[in-house]
Structure formats: structure tokens, C-alpha cells
Amino acid sequence: MDGTLVERYAAPVPRYTSYPTAPHFNAAISATTYGSWLRALPKGSAASLYVHIPYCDRLCWFCACHTKQTRRYDPVARYLTALNAEIATVAALCGSRLNIKAVHFGGGSPTMLTADDLILLGCRLREKFSFARDAEISVEIDPNDMDEPRFDALAAIGMTRASLGVQDFDERVQKTINREQSFEQTKAVVDAVRARGVRSVNLDMLYGLPHQTLDSIAATTEKLLSLRPDRIALFGYAHVPWLKKHQTMIDDALLPDAAARLEQSAAAMRLILEAGYEAVGMDHFALPGDSLAVAARAGTLRRNFQGYTTDQADALIGLGASSIGLLPHGYVQNMPATGEYERRVLAGGLATVRGFALSNADRMRGWVIERLMCDFAFSRCELLSRFGEAARAVIAEAELLAAGDRDGVFARSGNRFVVTERGKPFVRSIAAHFDAYLGQGTARHSVAV
Known part of the structure; x- marks a missing residue:
């Protein structure tokens, strides 16, 4: 790689x-x-x-x-x-x-x-x-x-x-x-x-x-x-x-x-x-x-x-x-x-x-991160069905992430946003894009691979 x-x-x-x-x-x-x-x-x-x-x-x-x-x-x-x-x-x-x-x-x-x-x-x-x-x-x-x-x-x-x-x-x-x-x-x-x-x-x-x-x-x-x-x-x-x-x-x-x-x-x-x-x-x-x-x-x-x-x-x-x-x-x-x-x-x-x-926004972002970690994908329609209009902000973030991807790790595929085969080893890093708290505080983490 x-x-x-x-x-x-x-x-x-x-x-x-x-x-x-x-x-x-x-x-x-x-x-x-x-x-x-x-x-x-x-x-x-x-x-x-x-x-x-x-x-x-x-x-x-x-x-x-x-x-x-x-x-x-x-x-x-x-x-x-x-x-x-x-x-x-x-x-x-x-x-x-x-x-x-x-x-x-x-x-x-x-x-x-x-x-x-x-x-x-x-x-x-x-x-x-x-x-x-x-x-x-x-x-x-x-x-x-x-x-x-x-x-x-x-x-x-x-x-x-x-x-x-x-x-x-x-x-x-x-x-x-x-x-x-x-x-x-x-x-x-x-x-x-x-x-x-x-x-x-x-x-x-x-x-x-x-x-x-x-x-x-x-x-x-x-x-x-x-x-x-x-x-x-x-x-x-x-x-x-x-x-x-x-x-x-x-x-x-x-x-x-x-x-x-x-x-x-x-x-x-x-x-x-x-x-x-x-x-x-x-x-x-x-x-x-x-x-x-x-x-x-x-x-x-x-x-x-x-x-x-x-x-x-x-x-x-x-x-x-x-x-x-x-x-x-x-x-x-x-x-x-x-x-x-x-x-x-x-x-x-x-x-x-x-x-x-937990706020509703926390539950929404938590759901997106969990689906990425479990399925390497999440459904735009299911996100809207679960969380209503509030989901549009997260969908917009996903659209930007997919549009700006130059490494072939994250993409939109029809109704779904997916982590590609090339991106699967880095799913933690991709999920982190949807973490509203990352960077707040002094927490340190282990490497992502």
C-alpha cells in the first residue's frame, strides 16, 4: 500500500x-x-x-x-x-x-x-x-x-x-x-x-x-x-x-x-x-x-x-x-x-x-459512526428517516468528504456513503470526520492502524 x-x-x-x-x-x-x-x-x-x-x-x-x-x-x-x-x-x-x-x-x-x-x-x-x-x-x-x-x-x-x-x-x-x-x-x-x-x-x-x-x-x-x-x-x-x-x-x-x-x-x-x-x-x-x-x-x-x-x-x-x-x-x-x-x-x-x-445530535452522529465501523457504510435515507431534517447537516458533511476525496477511500454510491476497499484499513480515521468532539480537550489516542 x-x-x-x-x-x-x-x-x-x-x-x-x-x-x-x-x-x-x-x-x-x-x-x-x-x-x-x-x-x-x-x-x-x-x-x-x-x-x-x-x-x-x-x-x-x-x-x-x-x-x-x-x-x-x-x-x-x-x-x-x-x-x-x-x-x-x-x-x-x-x-x-x-x-x-x-x-x-x-x-x-x-x-x-x-x-x-x-x-x-x-x-x-x-x-x-x-x-x-x-x-x-x-x-x-x-x-x-x-x-x-x-x-x-x-x-x-x-x-x-x-x-x-x-x-x-x-x-x-x-x-x-x-x-x-x-x-x-x-x-x-x-x-x-x-x-x-x-x-x-x-x-x-x-x-x-x-x-x-x-x-x-x-x-x-x-x-x-x-x-x-x-x-x-x-x-x-x-x-x-x-x-x-x-x-x-x-x-x-x-x-x-x-x-x-x-x-x-x-x-x-x-x-x-x-x-x-x-x-x-x-x-x-x-x-x-x-x-x-x-x-x-x-x-x-x-x-x-x-x-x-x-x-x-x-x-x-x-x-x-x-x-x-x-x-x-x-x-x-x-x-x-x-x-x-x-x-x-x-x-x-x-x-x-x-x-x-446524549442529545439527539449525539445519537445521530453516534449512529453514523457506528454504521461506518460496523458496515463501512451508512444510508442517506435511513439517516433522514431516523433523525429528520437535522440529518441534512451530517449528509452535507458526507457529501463534502466524498467530493473532496482524492485517495479513493470514501465515496457516495446511490443512496449510500461507503468506505471503499482501499479505505477499510482507515475506517477509524474516516469515522472521525463525523466526530463533533474530536480535538476538544486534551485526550490522546492510539494510532489508527
Whole structure:
């Protein structure tokens, strides 16, 4: 690919797992606000839960999650007491009115919990909320945590999807990012969850890591494909040491440049597609029969803080320190610091410290950005149908962007505005043209490829 094109479109921009993005959340959205939003959810609302466990027993240096390392279980046990209190408080405000369609346990490392605590947490959620019979239960798994009791506990809480981070199987790369995890470990986990009836396995891998080469990316991809996961996420490493100090353990000089990152991504993508997977959005792949691939073909794919999803719920309820939720009114985020989070919820309150109340203009631009990120296109007629005359301003911006495009990355095609094949690797940069908040404030982002 033309190096000038890469340089032009590789500038740092958001990943658009929300709009507006989290750096624009503000303290005007308080626990009182969140409580009123929860109480206003209509009876029968479909909802999903995100449960955050912000602890790991090792700290991977590439990680950009809200987490902390601990070798002791005492802090985790205290945190679970607080989490149970928050679950009770939220459920008292809206639990009986919601129909829970999905639960995602994320981290950190949810599988750092003991088998007994995993089961107790799963039971607590089902006691306080009404679950749909076919609710999806997904869990992020660290293979280094796993033993037979934990596998049995995950089966007991009804896990339907296991998500494992592979990153890279090359030992040199693993040592450099402090994430040593053999292929054999990973395969053992995949085999164990499938043996317990889990119908979907998701594997994540990264490009753009130190010491990665086209050969190492290809070798990792081939090993990953041998496990035949139902879904694959191919993420570019987000190097943000100004936000995550532990990333300073990774030498900037060892990181590939934007052109090399794009080559690595293309090499992995080619192998994945040749193996019979379908591309989903900009960085996910799924077997043709998987619900994610079905949603992508149907135009019903969604995007949230967990990435691409089939989740069509009216509300996403975030539970735990730093968790982010989305309700029809807007976004809310809990206190990230675990000690202060625990103090607030154990006192019987909510832990909300910031958020964003959505305007119609925000919803409109958010819809355009989500469709670009999911479908690489949006419909002019559907935009007008959804948002009325206010949509004409965004349509005019799209017309100007298409008319001024000299790189062949964005065009108008009949009723639709589309990101071309040439433009797909740069979809984040194209979506950023419709972000009314970009450039406001001091937020910094990772590179766009």
C-alpha cells in the first residue's frame, strides 16, 4: 500500500467503542442522575450486564484495561463484597423490570476468582435480575488461572462463550510483553470448555507488538486457526504509556511503524479469510454460521465497549469499579479506584462519578459512526428517516468528504456513503470526520492502524 496514504490516515484517533468517547464524559452525570435513569427504564426492557473484575495475578505490559496486580486474595474478596452490594442497589432500582439478555465478565481476570466465588457471583446475579432463558454468558479467561474446579464453575454459571487472549505465540514476543502462555495451555483451555458444552470460543490476537514480524504473525495465526475458534479478534496494540504507566516497560524503539503494522494486519487477515472465516467490521472474524457473522450480513451488527457484538439490548448496565454503562439517556461510569468504589457502594449508594447525557445530535452522529465501523457504510435515507431534517447537516458533511476525496477511500454510491476497499484499513480515521468532539480537550489516542 502507498506509504503516503498510510502516513496520511494513521494519525491517532479514537477506537469508537462509544460516541462521544470516554474522555468527553463529565462529572455533571452523578450517582443521582444514574439512579433516575435506572428508575426510568420501562418494564420489559432488554438489558445486558457487564461485570468488571479489576484484578490480575500478573500484569501484562501491553494491557490498557483498568486493572491492578495482586498476589493476595484478600483485596479480591473485599471487592466481591462491594460488588454484591452494588448489584443489590442497582437491582432494587430496576432489576424486576429488566430482561437480561447477556452478561459479560471482564477484567482484569475474572478467572482469578476462586471456583466458589465464581459460582456465588453467578447466583447473585440470577437472584437479583430476571434472565432470559437463552441469555448469553461470556467470560474472559486467562489460561494461567485455570484448573478443573474453575472449569466446572464456569459451566455451573452457564457460560456460553469463552474469550481467550492469545496475543502472540512467539516466546520472544511473550517475554517482551510479560505474557507467557504456550499454545498447549491455550489448546487445553479450548478443549476443556468445549468438553463442558460451551458452544462458542473467541480468541484474540494482537499485531504491532515488539519483536513481531510477518513470519511470527503468520505462525501465530496458523496455530490459532488450528483451534478453529468460532470468532477471532485481530487487534492492533494500543501503545498509550501516558495512560498506562506499565506500558513504559515496552521499549518504543521495538515497536513496528504504521506501515509495518498494516502489513502485519493484512497478513493475518489473509490467512484467516483463506481459512473460511468472514470479516466482521474492521478487526473481527467469525465462522459463517456464528451469530456475529450472521449479524454482519444482516446489517444488525453493533459496537460497544466489548467490541463488535450482536447485543441489541436497550440498556447496558456496568457493574464494578470503572465499569461503563449505556442507557437510553446516556453513558455512566463508575469510580475507577477500587477503594473509593467500595466505600460508595458499601454505604448503599451508586458509584457513578461521570458520564454523558446524549442529545439527539449525539445519537445521530453516534449512529453514523457506528454504521461506518460496523458496515463501512451508512444510508442517506435511513439517516433522514431516523433523525429528520437535522440529518441534512451530517449528509452535507458526507457529501463534502466524498467530493473532496482524492485517495479513493470514501465515496457516495446511490443512496449510500461507503468506505471503499482501499479505505477499510482507515475506517477509524474516516469515522472521525463525523466526530463533533474530536480535538476538544486534551485526550490522546492510539494510532489508527
